Amino acid sequence: MLKSNRPGFTLAETVVVLGLIGTLLLISIERFPTRQRQLNDETAFWQRLDTLWQQNVLIASTTGQRRLVAFSAEKREVSFNAMNADDSFGSLGVLKLPNTMRIKTHKDIQIQKNGHPQLAVVIFKSTLHPGEKQKFNALMGWGAYRVATVKDAQGFYST
DSSP states (O other): OOOOOOOSOOHHHHHHHHHHHHHHHHHHHHHSOOHHHHHHHHHHHHHHHHHHHHHHHHHHHHHOOOEEEEEETTTTEEEEEEEOTTSOEEEEEEEEOOTTEEESSOEEEEEOTTSOBOOEEEEEEETTSTTEEEEEEEOSSTTOEEEEEEEOOSSTTOO
């Protein structure tokens, strides 16, 4: 039986090459977040913000200790602080923004001893929804707030 010398891969070489290619693809696909994962991160952020907000309102109204919620555009975080009698404050926790979200401007919202927040508006922008803004609106009332989606205006006030 004659054996022909043809160029090509042997079965072992083919298996090794396919294994390496599969491993590289798996690593690269796992590293890059999918849109669904990013949407889940944003949803988890809003749920966690709601939980921490309500917790701070409840603690402020039951203990009579004011709270300060700082929305930081520079640090890309929301920090929850207890305000002492001398207007100093101690940090209670920090909620980091997902990589896809930004806060437009820094805003401090004070929650009074009775659980009523200071009136304020905080604008969030997401790279997943480029034509929209999320507007966090602290309202009058016991811990009341509303989050609304606002379409960007094409004109003088859009930034």
